[in-house]
Amino acid sequence: MKRLFFVPAAAALLFLASCGGNGSNENNNTTSADTTSTSSSSATTDEKPGADIPGIDTVAVSDHIKLDGMDDMKYDRTLFKVKAGQKVTLDFKNIGKQPAAAMSHNVVILRPGTDVQAFGEAAIPAAKTEHIPPSMTDDVIAHTKLLGPGQTDQITFTLPDPGVYDFICTFPGHFGTMRGKIVAEP
Ligand SMILES: [Cu+2]
Structure with missing residues (x-):
C-alpha cells in the first residue's frame, strides 16, 4: 500500500525586491571626442611669424603704433605688426580716471621666449623701479613710464629679429588681462 501524501506546498512567495533600474540616465555624453582632421599646416609657420595668431591678417604693418590703457585693466588694442629692424614709435596713454596708486x-x-608669467610676478614687488624687475631687465626690449590717469608717454624701439x-x-x-603681441615681420 502506498500512501501518497500530497503535501500542499506552502505558497512561499518570495518577493524579491529587485531594484533593477536605478534610473542612471546620466549618460549625457555629448562629448564629440572625434576631432576631425586637425590639419595643421606647419609648413608655412616658418615664413610668417605669428601666422597662427587669430586676427593677425587684419593688422597692417606700421612704424607708429598707438595704445591706450583703461580703467578696466585692459589695453584698447592687443595686436600690432611691425618690421623687424625698423624703428617704431609707440604713443601710450592712460585714459582712465582711477587714482595712480590704484590703477x-x-x-x-x-624678448621672445620670456616667461611672461614669471616676469609679471617678479614685477609685483618692484615698486621702486616702476615695476620693472631689476633681475630681469635683460628680457626687456623697451618700456614706457608707469602712467597715472591722463598721462602719456612716447618711446621708440626696434625689434631686432622677426618673431612675436x-x-x-x-x-x-x-x-x-593687460597683454598683447607685436609681430615683427622679416
Ligand atoms: Cu595696467
Whole structure:
C-alpha cells in the first residue's frame, strides 16, 4: 500500500525586491571626442611669424603704433605688426580716471621666449623701479613710464629679429588681462 501524501506546498512567495533600474540616465555624453582632421599646416609657420595668431591678417604693418590703457585693466588694442629692424614709435596713454596708486599702467615689451608669467610676478614687488624687475631687465626690449590717469608717454624701439614679442602692463595684478603681441615681420 502506498500512501501518497500530497503535501500542499506552502505558497512561499518570495518577493524579491529587485531594484533593477536605478534610473542612471546620466549618460549625457555629448562629448564629440572625434576631432576631425586637425590639419595643421606647419609648413608655412616658418615664413610668417605669428601666422597662427587669430586676427593677425587684419593688422597692417606700421612704424607708429598707438595704445591706450583703461580703467578696466585692459589695453584698447592687443595686436600690432611691425618690421623687424625698423624703428617704431609707440604713443601710450592712460585714459582712465582711477587714482595712480590704484590703477597705473605701462607697456613693457619682452624678448621672445620670456616667461611672461614669471616676469609679471617678479614685477609685483618692484615698486621702486616702476615695476620693472631689476633681475630681469635683460628680457626687456623697451618700456614706457608707469602712467597715472591722463598721462602719456612716447618711446621708440626696434625689434631686432622677426618673431612675436609679448607686451604687458606690469602694474601689480594687471598682466593677466593687460597683454598683447607685436609681430615683427622679416
Ligand atoms: Cu595696467
